[in-house]
Amino acid sequence: xxxxxxxxxxxxxxxxxxxxxxxxxxxxxxxxxxxxxxxxxxxxxxxxxxxxxxxxxxxxxxxxxxxxxxxxxxxxxxxxxxxxxxxxxxxxxxxxxxxxxxxxxxxxxxxxxxxxxxxxxxxxxxxxxxxxxxxxxxxxxxxxxxxxxxxxxxxxxxxxxxxxxxxxxxxxxxxxxxxxxxxxxxxxxxxxxxxxxxxxxxxxxxxxxxxxxxxxxxxxxxxxxxxxxxxxxxxxxxxxxxxxxxxxxxxxxxxxxxxxxxxxxxxxxxxxxxxxxxxxxxxxxxxxxxxxxxxxxxxxxxxxxxxxxxxxxxxxxxxxxxxxxxxxxxxxxxxxxxxxxxxx
Numbered sequence: 001x002x003x004x005x006x007x008x009x010x011x012x013x014x015x016x017x018x019x020x021x022x023x024x025x026x027x028x029x030x031x032x033x034x035x036x037x038x039x040x041x042x043x044x045x046x047x048x049x050x051x052x053x054x055x056x057x058x059x060x061x062x063x064x065x066x067x068x069x070x071x072x073x074x075x076x077x078x079x080x081x082x083x084x085x086x087x088x089x090x091x092x093x094x095x096x097x098x099x100x101x102x103x104x105x106x107x108x109x110x111x112x113x114x115x116x117x118x119x120x121x122x123x124x125x126x127x128x129x130x131x132x133x134x135x136x137x138x139x140x141x142x143x144x145x146x147x148x149x150x151x152x153x154x155x156x157x158x159x160x161x162x163x164x165x166x167x168x169x170x171x172x173x174x175x176x177x178x179x180x181x182x183x184x185x186x187x188x189x190x191x192x193x194x195x196x197x198x199x200x201x202x203x204x205x206x207x208x209x210x211x212x213x214x215x216x217x218x219x220x221x222x223x224x225x226x227x228x229x230x231x232x233x234x235x236x237x238x239x240x241x242x243x244x245x246x247x248x249x250x251x252x253x254x255x256x257x258x259x260x261x262x263x264x265x266x267x268x269x270x271x272x273x274x275x276x277x278x279x280x281x282x283x284x285x286x287x288x289x290x291x292x293x294x295x296x297x298x299x300x301x302x303x304x305x306x307x308x309x310x311x312x313x314x315x316x317x318x319x320x321x322x323x324x325x326x327x328x329x330x331x332x333x334x335x336x337x338x339x340x341x342x343x344x
Contacts (some may be wrong), residue, residue, distance in 0.1 A: 001013075001014065001062070001063075001064045001065075002064070002065065003021065003062050003063075003064070003065065003066045003067070003068065003127045004065070004066070004067045004068065005021070005025070005027060005068045005069075005070065006027070006069060006071070008069070009024050010253050012021060012062040014228045015061060016061065016062055017039065017057065017058060017059060017061055017062065018048060018055075018057035018058075018061075018062055018066075018068055018217055018298070019031070019034060019039065019049075019057040019329040021062055022070060025144060025153050026072055027131060028070075028330050029046050029057055029070055030046060030079065030108055030111070030112075031043065031045055031046040031049065032045055032047050032079055032086070032108070032159060032161050032205050033058070033159075033161035033162060034046055034058040034106055034107060036164055039058035039059045039060055040058075040059060040152055040162060041059040041060075041097065042139055042160065042161055042162060043082065043086065043159065043161055044056055044078075045079050045082050045083060045108065046085075047075055047078050047079060047082070048068050048069060048070045048075060049068070049074060049075055050066060050067060050068050050074055051067070051070040052067070054074065054075065057070075058100055062091065066279050067079055070110065076112070077181065079112060080112050081285070082115065083105075083108055083109055083112055084114055086105060086116050086159050087105065087109050088207070089157075089159075090105060090106075090132065090157065091157070091255030094106060097157070097207050098207045098210045098329065099206060099207040099210065099325075100310060100332070101247050101248055101331070101332055102244060102247065102248070102325065102328055102332070103206055103207065104205035104206065105142070105205055105206050108249065108321035113312060119201075119334060123305075132153070136144065136221070139306055141155070141176075141177060141181060141183050141221050142154075142155050142156045143154070143155040143183075143185055143189050145191060145192065146212065147191045147253055148191055148192045148196075148209075148212065149196075149212060149311050149312040150196040150198070150212050150309060150311040150312055151192055151198075151208055151209060151210070151211070151212055152209070152210045152309070153192065153208065153326070154187075154207065154210075155184070155208060156167060156186060156208075157206045157207040157208040158183065158184055158206070158208040158209075159205065160184055160185060160205055162204060162211060163203040163204060163205070164203065164204060165184060166201040167199045167200060167203050168192050168194075168199065169197065169199070169227055170195065170198055171315065172186055172187075172192060172200075173185065173186060173200065174186075174187060176189060176322075177246075182316055183305075184208075186210045188219050193275045195309060195316050196212050196308055196309040196311070196312060197308075197309065198306055198307075198308040198309070198323070200305075201292050201323070201325070203310065210325070211323045211325055212309060212310075212311060213311070213320065213321075213322070213326060213328050215326075215329075216279075217327075218320055219324075219330070219333070219334065220329075221258075221262075221300045221319075222261055222263070222300075222334075222342050223262055227299070228297055228298055228300070229262055229263045229264055229265075229297045229299075229302065230263065230264065230265045230266075230267065230299065231258050231263045231265070231266045231267070231301045231302045231322075232267045232269065232277060232280060232281055232284075232301065232302065232303050232304065232305065233254075233267065233268045233269060233304045233305060234264060234274065234277065234303065234305035234306070234307075235269050235270065235273075235274040236306075236324065237304055237305055237306060237324055237333055238254050238268070240306060240324040241254060241304075241324045241327050242254070243324070243330065244324050244325055244327070244328035245257075245331060248328055248332050254266075257331060260334075261327075261330050261334055262334075263302070266285075266341075267280065277305075278317075278318075280305060281301050281317050281318050283315040284299060284301050284317070285299050285301065285316070285317050286317075300320070300321050301317060301318050301319050301320070302319065302320045302321070303318055303320070303321045303322070304321075304322045304323075304324075304327060305321065305322075306323060306324060307321070308321065
């Protein structure tokens with residue numbers, strides 16, 4: 001069937017949503033809850049205009065001869081209001097956030113120039129009792145969990161996009177409380193216990209779900225001149241790292257980046273080695289250490305991979321497992337890109 005988007009004709013398939021047609025046709029529509037995952041029209045950032053009214057593009061199916069506008073003053077105003085509402089709980093937290101410069105909400109807030117926080121209560125406009133009541137109410141449903149070995153949870157940052165609910169193959173996430181108090185979390189807010197495939201962390205647009213690690217200790221070991229740090233990079237991970245680095249640095253040479261971060265040796269796994277990572281990692285503190293006359297106690301091994309379940313299987317041979325997101329965070333925190341070069 002034919003539909004009209006921004007005064008141009010496009011071919012659409014029966015059952016497709018406006019969002020899907022636009023993405024396939026190269027027409028950009030912002031979203032937090034959508035992308036290629038389940039669409040529920042929750043964030044309402046993807047609104048478009050059809051027949052003079054605003055509709056969510058992610059869950060509205062196309063119809064023959066439908067006319068759609070994706071950019072207008074009315075649409076921009078609606079998106080800004082929706083972003084301000086979502087941003088209200090996050091204002092002022094970026095500087096200390098794990099996902100600073102890697103956050104979808106932050107990126108959209110900058111793109112739409114969210115500078116006036118109409119929905120953030122100002123201290124001068126509130127009495128002390130009102131402020132205390134608001135803080136108690138906000139924190140009463142916040143869940144911070146660092147007990148499991150792979151994934152850190154902090155519901156303070158959650159925008160309730162429900163991506164984690166949709167993508168989890170084990171259905172570990174759902175909804176707690178009722179009505180306006182509904183929050184996304186694990187059943188009865190128990191400690192997350194799963195296979196730790198990492199899909200939920202991959203799709204979380206904010207810092208509600210992040211990689212679990214002793215980040216301060218990682219930086220300490222990388223900066224310690226007495227340590228010999230080795231990065232074993234999993235097959236397919238370099239491309240994922242480059243994707244994460246888009247908003248952080250123009251540098252694309254990963255070997256240069258790893259050396260600047262403090263790694264002395266980088267081992268890239270190919271197709272033949274991808275199922276031998278345990279053997280290769282063990283060899284670093286045994287055969288390689290003897291060959292290079294390095295005390296194994298001074299070697300720190302890092303497995304750089306999306307296989308975050310490996311974090312729960314660290315041993316005397318494997319010190320750290322870093323995801324592509326954590327590598328990007330290290331680049332963000334340990335170096336600054338100037339004219340294409342990394343400088344501390």
